[in-house]
Each structure stands twice: as structure tokens, then as C-alpha cells.
Amino acid sequence: MVLNAARLFDAGKPCGSEANMCKLAGSEAAWHAADTCLQTHGGFGYTQEYDIERKFRETRLYQTAPISTNLILSHVAIHELGMPKSF
Ligand SMILES: Cc1cc2nc3c(=O)[nH]c(=O)nc-3n(C[C@H](O)[C@H](O)[C@H](O)COP(=O)(O)OP(=O)(O)OC[C@H]3O[C@@H](n4cnc5c(N)ncnc54)[C@H](O)[C@@H]3O)c2cc1C
Numbered sequence: 001m002v003l004n005a006a007r008l009f010d011a012g013k014p015c016g017s018e019a020n021m022c023k024l025a026g027s028e029a030a031w032h033a034a035d036t037c038l039q040t041h042g043g044f045g046y047t048q049e050y051d052i053e054r055k056f057r058e059t060r061l062y063q064t065a066p067i068s069t070n071l072i073l074s075h076v077a078i079h080e081l082g083m084p085k086s087f
Contacts, residue, residue: 001025017080020072027062027069034059 001022008015034056038045045052063069077083 017076020067020075023062023067024069024072027059030059030062 001018005015005018005022008018034052037052038056041050041052044050045056047053078085
């Protein structure tokens with residue numbers, strides 16, 4: 001997905017949806033990895049003495065910044081699925 005989006009970008013072609021979908025998939029993968037990591041480490045994963053708690057918080061951020069999941073879905077809905085911009 002990333003290479004496809006990068007190729008489009010390098011060719012000067014529109015790549016907004018492709019780049020957004022890469023970011024969506026990446027943020028979901030990071031969050032699931034962090035969730036699994038915390039679960040694996042049990043209570044110690046939640047304590048601040050280890051870095052797992054910090055990574056858990058950090059990976060959740062990727063669903064908000066630099067662009068939120070809601071806005072990505074909105075972009076894809078409008079530009080790929082032909083949904084109306086406003087109601
Ligand atoms: C740690 C951190 C570092 C950052 N670094 C930078 C940086 O270096 N440079 C920079 O420019 N910015 C930076 N930001 C800002 C970041 O880009 C914004 O936080 C992000 O784009 C979300 O915007 P917002 O915070 O204004 O939330 P809002 O836009 O106010 O969103 C709040 C909630 O409403 C939802 N929402 C908003 N609009 C819609 C819509 N149309 N439809 C459905 N749901 C919607 C969002 O998904 C979210 O859940 C950073 C933010 C953080 C937390």
C-alpha cells in the first residue's frame with residue numbers, strides 16, 4: 001500500500017486516498033500490536049516502570065494525529081465511494 005501510494009506521489013498523480021488508507025492501516029496495526037503487547041505482559045504492562053504503558057498511549061495517538069481515523073473515513077467516503085460532502 002505504501003509503495004503504491006509513493007509511486008503515485010512520485011508520478012505527480014493524485015494519491016490522497018491511497019496515502020490516507022496507508023495511514024489508517026498503519027494506525028490500526030500499531031494499536032493492535034500495542035494492545036496485544038500490554039495483554040501479554042499482564043499487570044506489568046500497565047505500570048509506568050516499563051515502556052509498554054508509554055507505547056500503549058503513543059500508539060493510540062495515531063488514530064487521532066496527524067489525521068484522525070474519522071477524517072480518513074470521511075475522505076474515502078467522499079472521494080472513493082461518492083458519498084455526499086454534507087447533509
Ligand atoms: C502529540 C501531538 C503532536 C502533534 N504534532 C503536530 C505537528 O507537529 N504539526 C501539526 O500541524 N499538528 C500536530 N498535532 C495536531 C494534530 O494534527 C491534530 O491533533 C489532529 O489533526 C486532530 O485534530 P484536532 O486535535 O483539532 O481534533 P478535532 O479535529 O477537533 O477532532 C476531534 C474529534 O472529532 C472528530 N472529527 C473531527 N472532524 C470530523 C468530521 N468531519 N467527521 C467526523 N469526525 C470528525 C475527530 O476524528 C476526533 O475524534 C499534534 C497533535 C498531537 C496530539
